[in-house]
Amino acid sequence: MTRDDQQDGTAAEIKLIAAREIASLIGCAVLVLMLHPGVHAWLNHQAWKLRQQAGRRTRLEDAQVAELRRDISRYEHGEAAL
Numbered sequence: 008m009t010r011d012d013q014q015d016g017t018a019a020e021i022k023l024i025a026a027r028e029i030a031s032l033i034g035c036a037v038l039v040l041m042l043h044p045g046v047h048a049w050l051n052h053q054a055w056k057l058r059q060q061a062g063r064r065t066r067l068e069d070a071q072v073a074e075l076r077r078d079i080s081r082y083e084h085g086e087a088a089l
Contacts, residue, residue: 040046 041050
């Protein structure tokens with residue numbers, strides 16, 4: 008192994024270590040931001056909005072299924088035409 012190969016390997020290893028450290032620091036920064044009261048409140052609000060949206064979608068699907076069942080029932084009892 009030549010000296011250039013060793014230096015290239017060392018440089019690659021240092022870059023990998025630096026990338027891992029940067030990723031770790033970004034994770035810590037996100038965690039600290041999430042603990043800030045304003046950011047925490049905003050995140051809670053976003054989670055609430057997502058839950059509301061999911062609930063709305065579920066209620067809409069349930070209403071559509073109920074309407075389909077009513078239509079099928081009317082058809083089966085001869086009350087509706089195709």
